[in-house]
Amino acid sequence: MNGRKSVTAAVIASLLAGAVAWACGPMFPNQLLDDRGATLKAVPQNTFAFEVARLLPATDKLLAVEADPYDYSEKPNAATMPDLTKEQAKRVDTLRDSETGAIAIENGKDLPDDVRWYVAGAIDYSRSNAACTDEDLSSPNDDAEEAMKHARAAARHACRDPNGDAMDQALANFQKVTALPADQSVLRGVWAAYMLGEAHSQLAYNAVGTPAFAGERDAAAKAFAEARTRAVAGGSDNEGLAVASFGEEARLWLLGSDGHYCDWSALNSGSGCIAAVKPADLKHAIALYAAQAGHGSYGAVQSLSVIAEAVLHAPEQVAAIVDGPVSQRLLVAYALARVDARVDGKPDDRLADLVAAIEKVGLDKVAAADRLAALAYQTGRYDLAAKLTAKAPGPLASWVNAKLALQKGDLAAAAAAYADAARAFPKADDPKASLAPASAHLLTGEQGVLALARGEYVEAMNHMFDAATAVGGNGNVYDDYGSGVGYGNDMAFIGERVLTVDELKSFVDARVPASPVVKPDPSDKEAAYRPIPLNDRLRWLLARRLVRAGQFDEALAYFPEGKDERYADVDLRETVRDYAKDLHDGDHAWTDIGKAEARYKAAVIARGYGMEIMGYEQSPDYTDNGGGLQCGSGQSGASMKGPYVTEGERTRFNDSVARPDLRFHYRYIAADKANASADLLPPRSQAFAAVMCKATGWMQDGPASYMPDPEDCTPVVVSEREKRIGQYYDRYVKQGPYVDWAEDFGRNCEEPDFDRARQMVKAQRIAAVKHFIRRNLPYEIGAFVLVLALAGVLIVRRRRKA
Secondary structure, eight states: OGGGGHHHHHHHHHHHHHHHHHTSSOOOOBOTTTSHHHHHHSOOOOOHHHHHTTTSOOSSOOOOOOOOTTOOSOOOOOOSOTTSOHHHHHHHHHHTTOSSHHHHHHHTTTSOHHHHHHHHHHHHHHHHHTTOOHHHHOOTTOOSHHHHHHHHHTHHHHOSSOOHHHHHHHHHHHHHHHHSOGGGSTTTHHHHHHHHHHHHHHHHHHTTTSTHHHHHHHHHHHHHHHHHHHHHTTOOOTTOHHHHHHHHHHHTTOBBTTSOBOOHHHHHTTOOGGGGBOHHHHHHHHHHHHHHHHTTOHHHHHHHHHHHHHHHTOHHHHHHHTTSHHHHHHHHHHHHHHSOSEETTEEOHHHHHHHHHHHHHOGGGOSOHHHHHHHHHHTTOHHHHHHHHHHSOSHHHHHHHHHHHHHHTOHHHHHHHHHHHHHTOOOTTOTTOSSOHHHHHHHHHHHHHHHHHTTOHHHHHHHHHHHHHHHOTTSOBOOTTSOOBOHHHHHHHIIIIISOHHHHHHHHHHHOOOOOOOOOOTTOTTGGGSOOOHHHHHHHHHHHHHHHTTOHHHHHTTSOSSBOTTTOSSBHHHHHHHHHHHHHHHHHOSSHHHHHHHHHHHHHHHHHHHHHHHOOSSTTTOGGGTTSOSOSSSOOTTGGGSTTOOHHHHHHHHHTOOSSOSTTHHHHHHHHHHHHHHHTSOTTSHHHHHHHHHHHHHHHTOOOOBOSSTTOOOBOSSOHHHHHHHHHHHHHHHHSOOOTTGGGTTTSOOOOOHHHHHHHHHHHHHHHHHHHHHHTHHHHHHHHHHHHHHHHHHHHHHHHHO
16 A cells, blocks of 8 residues: 555656755755845735635645655654554454465454454455566556656556456455444555555556446545545544545546556656546546545645646646636646746747636636736736736735835825735635735835835834744744745844834834843754844844944843853853943043053953944845855845845945955954054053064964955955955064064054053163253253252342242
């Protein structure tokens, strides 16, 4: 029975190679603000999986039991019969080795009757196919090596010459199970009915072109339906056979008029076999796969995908089945989600042909007008799209109306339509929802893009924050192909480069509370690597902006409380306090040496913790990835020249630029502080040499400087960093003292000794006084005598007056 999902397995296998190929290297999500014109023009749509799961929603509690197609771990198989006791399971394992079902029946009398007869039927069914060769396993359509692989996986259907006696015994044993009273066939009634369907399916495949075909197909369909009925009634179905039976039954109806089955290999080979299937049969097969998809089957989604792709390449078949609501919705869903509107720069005629075919049937027979409206919009049928949105009001229709308004350049009407769509968002568990959660997130993000275009910057932040919060994590969505949507990145850009500091502070105070403080666990070795919640990340961004603006006291509350290794190995609030004090003392200390020492201390903090206390979340520092990569998030000057960017936003972007606008800009700030410290130090002091050495070393630390545009990785011919290295070293050579560690200047620096500098200043002042006295001694004596004479004259005059 493990082969019952062969079509599913083949589809999954074909997808995995691509998924693996895309999994290499850094994964950066697409940002809505990268190309705002494309973002606001994009066609409203849901994923194909979302749409087909709602073609025929389940009305029962049956669930698909399928392996995760993206789980590559070699997990042990679950117990085949977990509904049996351990003793019964061991007995079943023993019976499986029986040569015939009759022997198993005789030796399994200690087991429940339905289990015993079922095991006997399974043994005989395996015997019926045991003699098949590889040649026998191929079907009339399987002439390629890849097709052979799928044929082997579906051996029970492809064996054209089974052992008839063994097959008859298998059928008889399975029928004995289904003939038992309901309360005596709970364990294996579903299983037996399913296997009856499998057996009759095989017989039907082998009877194609004969009078027996119709009877065998009907018998298979009846058995599969019975399996579902029994499962709904409570029969054991821990392997999901009831849901799998939809797909097995659907395959029976993909028979072409030429007598060949339009199976997996034929569909994927481009044979055009789908055109030979009767429209009624094709619609029936689609309905069965849709029912399977409605029960959560990934395999059914893929089966519907290959069918839809094949049908869209057969215009006659499109015209023949679009009158059916399920098949019509399938084709529209596939066209929206999986077909590019343009191929090699030219429109894909299949989309326009599909719209025309449905239009010909009549707009009164449209199964999902909002979906068709989106497709009409994609093909440029804007008038038709407007008519269709009026027929199916809801969030998707309003989303299409927003696109139509944007196409006319009416931003106000577009904003109103987006608002209508947001107000009509369905509940997450609504089976009739017209928008998938991911589509709702995208719509909210697009509202943010439009708000920016209208100059409503705080409103844009609200929308993008809502989208980022809704998806969770860091606010970005990563798909299996290395992209996704970067709502969190777009939110951070608006908060860092578009809003003013005051606007961002007001926003955070109103909407972004801090997470509860958790007492650190010393035994948690992974504490430093745990993700920072989105709210706390945004608060940290604000804190760093406030530091850059010099608003140190206001910044403190937005840094984490106490030492939190997710942010830094120090208490960032205390670090900022120290930095602010050093900056103040650097201008207001009593002495020049005191000022120089404070400036150097501030420089050390800026160099050591600049990323954590003042770094930009995105360009040029990229705190969001720890500074490891100079790309992946944010916007550049080039993207700010695109459409839907206001002059006001460009002004705000330029006003909030880093100074200097260079990668790890805080290192330049640190070097500037050290250079300013040297301004107040005796040039021939060790401290002067040391602070210039430190400044040079910080520049030598790198990183390599690139052009301001993160997408341009061409190194600057002579970078600002290299210029500063030369300037600092030249200053030392011209003004500084000889030190024995100067040979490796910048790499082997002593710590500056400010006390020695103070002593040097004191000694220099004393020496200056002594020098002045020695040089001017005669004049000093003359002046002294003159003073004494004047004093004597004054004394004599006073006595005479007295």
